Amino acid sequence: MRNSVVTFGAIITLILAGAPVAQAESEDLKLSFGLRAGYGLPIGIAKGGDSHYDIYLDEIVKGIVPAQLDVGTFLGSHFYVGASFQYAVGLAVSECQGDCGASAMRIGLNLSYHHPWSEKLSPWVGLGVGYDVLDADQVPSVMTGELEPTSSHGRLEGFEVGNLQGGIDFNVAGPVWFGPYVTGTLARYDGQDARFHSWFMGGLRLLVRR
Known part of the structure; x- marks a missing residue:
């Protein structure tokens, strides 16, 4: 997983650095920063049971x-390109007993279009891709369907093939x-009998736009 994250992070850095070259030739690159917080719902199958659960x-x-x-730059007044890093605390299911810690992480690239409705109002919509990781102390067994303590097997990871976001x-x-x-995502964790899952998230964002 570590090698995958490092590789993907390097790709993000190269793309983010190269995307505004045309603009940077005429003016200094100006970075914009965003900070989001909210709540997310899990949807879909984390992993298939391969004829079991x-x-x-x-x-x-x-x-x-x-x-x-979020860190990126505006290409003109409408288009934004950037990279993002998300860390989330997981909330334990009611069936979990004992150690029930969980966390999720996403890194990715985002492209969005911002419409200046007025000087004070700007709706936007965007697309993105990334990498999705979920760590949990307990994961249901594909053999029994019951929660079991995990070690390294509690980590699920894979590419986020796309996301749609707006605000x-x-x-x-x-x-x-x-x-x-x-934000709504579509991703699939690596492994045998891999299936698609989604996170549906909403909240508030603070953006310093330059």
């Missing part, structure tokens, strides 16, 4: 509390914008 994502965690950092930004003062956002 399918393990649903909401059988591992009932929800997540994510915090996300509304309200200008607070100068370059500072604030408003609600929603």
Whole structure:
């Protein structure tokens, strides 16, 4: 997993550095920063049971509390390209007893379109890809369907093939914008009988736009 994350992180860095070259030739690169917080719901199957029990994502965690950092640049006044890192605390399911810790992580690339409705209001919509990791102290067994303590086998990871996100930004003062956002992802963890799952997240975002 570590090698995959390092490789993907290197790709993100190269793309983010190279995307605004045309703009940077005429003016200095100006980075924008965003910080998001919210709540996420698990949807779909974390891993297939290969003719046994399918393990649903909401059988591992009932929800997540994510915090996300966005770093990127605006290409003109409408288009944004950037990278993101998200870390989330997982909320234990009611059936879990004992050690029930869980966490989720996402890293990715995002492209969004921002429509300046007015000087104070800017709705936006975007797409992205990334890498998705879930760590849990207990994961249901594909043989019994019952929660079992895990070691390294409690880590699930794989590529996020796409996400759709959108929101509304309200200008607070100068370059500072604030408003609600929603994100829906589609990903598949590695492994035998891999299946698709999603996170549906919503919350608030603070953006310093330059």
